[in-house]
Amino acid sequence: MIRLPLWILGALLLGGIVHLSTVLAMPRAATQDAYSRLAQLTPVNAVVPLAAPSAQNTTMPFMDPAFAVVVCRYDLSSGALKLSAPLSQAYTSVTFYTRNSVAYYAINDRAAGRRAIELDLMTPEQHAQMPEEEDVTAADRLIIESPTRRGLIVLRALAPEPNLMVMARRALAGTQCRIEPVPQ
Amino acid sequence: MRLFFGSCFTLILAAAIGLGATWVTLTRGVAFGALTIGAWTAWPKSGSVDIDPYARATIARTGELPIGTGDGVAFYARSDDVGNALDGRCTFVISGMTPAARYWTLTLYDGKGRLVANTIDRHGFTSAEIVREAGGRFAINVGPRARPGNWLPSGGIEQFVLVWRLYDTPIGVASLTTKEGPMPAVSRKSCS
Numbered sequence: 001m002i003r004l005p006l007w008i009l010g011a012l013l014l015g016g017i018v019h020l021s022t023v024l025a026m027p028r029a030a031t032q033d034a035y036s037r038l039a040q041l042t043p044v045n046a047v048v049p050l051a052a053p054s055a056q057n058t059t060m061p062f063m064d065p066a067f068a069v070v071v072c073r074y075d076l077s078s079g080a081l082k083l084s085a086p087l088s089q090a091y092t093s094v095t096f097y098t099r100n101s102v103a104y105y106a107i108n109d110r111a112a113g114r115r116a117i118e119l120d121l122m123t124p125e126q127h128a129q130m131p132e133e134e135d136v137t138a139a140d141r142l143i144i145e146s147p148t149r150r151g152l153i154v155l156r157a158l159a160p161e162p163n164l165m166v167m168a169r170r171a172l173a174g175t176q177c178r179i180e181p182v183p184q
Numbered sequence: 185m186r187l188f189f190g191s192c193f194t195l196i197l198a199a200a201i202g203l204g205a206t207w208v209t210l211t212r213g214v215a216f217g218a219l220t221i222g223a224w225t226a227w228p229k230s231g232s233v234d235i236d237p238y239a240r241a242t243i244a245r246t247g248e249l250p251i252g253t254g255d256g257v258a259f260y261a262r263s264d265d266v267g268n269a270l271d272g273r274c275t276f277v278i279s280g281m282t283p284a285a286r287y288w289t290l291t292l293y294d295g296k297g298r299l300v301a302n303t304i305d306r307h308g309f310t311s312a313e314i315v316r317e318a319g320g321r322f323a324i325n326v327g328p329r330a331r332p333g334n335w336l337p338s339g340g341i342e343q344f345v346l347v348w349r350l351y352d353t354p355i356g357v358a359s360l361t362t363k364e365g366p367m368p369a370v371s372r373k374s375c376s
Contacts, residue, residue: 007190011197018202023209026241033244053299055307061248061297062258064349065307066289090312091287091351095252101243103231106252108352110286147233154249158287158351160312 027100034060034101035073035152042073045081047175052165064156068168072153072177076146079181080122087115088157088171090164096121096144097152105144112142121146121153153177206241215239221367224259224348231255248297256285256351262343264370270346272300272338274375275327278346280368281320286352287311292326292336293345300344302337309334324368328376346370 027033037060042048049070053063063069068088074081085094087109094117095106107117120143122130127145157172159165216236217229230239231253243250251258263269264276282288291308294300299307309324315334316322325331328340338344348367 003186003190007194008197011194012201014194014198015201015205018198019205019209022202022206023237023241026206026210027244030244030247032247034247034249037247055299055301058298061246062293062347063248063297064289064291064347065299066291066310093252093255093351095249095255097249100240101249102233102235102240103250103252104233106231106254108255110352111254152249156255158289158310160287160310162313 034097035099035150038071038073038152042071044073044075045177045179047072047177049169049172066160067156067158068165068172070155070172070175072155072175073150074121074146074153074177075150076121076123076126076179077149079179080120080126081177081179083117083119083121083153083175083177085117085155085175086171087112087117088168090160090168091158092117092171093156094119095154095156096146097154098146098148099150100148101152102147104147107142118142119144123149209238210242210245215242221259223261223263223265223370224367225261226257226259228253228257231257246297251349256349256353259348259350259367261346261348261370264372266371268372270326270338270344270370271375272328272341272344275325275329275331275373276370277323277325277373278368278370279321279323281366282311282348282368283350283366284354285311285350288351289349290324290336291347291349292338293347294341295343295345297345300337300339300341302339304330304337306335306337309336322368325373327373 047070050059053065093108095103097103118141120141124145155172155175157168159168215227215238217227219226227239229235230250288311289308292300314322324334324336326336326338328338
């Protein structure tokens, strides 16, 4: 009977390991994460507007209904991605997520400065392979490194009042995301 | 024989403890680095690459996309200032001021992050459409029945969640103190 506390102690230690490993494995095992949900609705490397959330239907939980949203689900396997987005009148933001929904970069219209947000998205390897002189001419373009090959770019435009939603959607409709094949 | 039973017991107990702890932490949304101001709690690190493993697992399970740090901060409230659960059958008043931000939105969800159906199709307010008193203060009534002024319908559901999102705000990961508030007060007025 003296052994029982030892068995329980072992169970606690082992239980801790089980707990930590399941928490760490969850992002890889999840089948209903944001990327999987959007993979059913969006083609790769194309801009797709998301339906406004309603009580009956929401693409993802906790979406802000005051925003028009477009998504570009990207795959950088065949080259870097160019993103250009015109700004709406109120507030526009661009957020970059990895395959596992980690927001690794976000920028808003004021930080972007001009009348449009223009960005180059590439993997660290693609960035390293960029010819140097091109790097200089591209100084006025923002270059962002994606930690993962695949991921999501989410553009949000605020409609400060419900009747301005049409304008916010129209502003985002001019968004482009396309792959620039790597020059060999 | 005793060794066999002991090992079986240990393994089953370990699986129960481990999976149980995972279940509890992920359904309750445990994450580190919480910033709590009154009834409101935000996890600013969840919108950056410094997101902790618990928040990552929770987000993967629910399927939501956290608001990026360069974009804004989201504050969640599931109870009022004194700890009463946000019951849709009661009337709550949200009043006061907000921290500095270019825009903010307030949205009402059910416990799973879905919008709540109501007759006037209103699910929240933005800083541009709120009706303010003199001095910039405001009061929002959250309840099942229509009220004059800023009325946010709660549809009479058992438990709702309020999310206050501040966009383009100086409140960031670097400067986290509760003095950064003031966040609006949430108080229960009456229950039907």
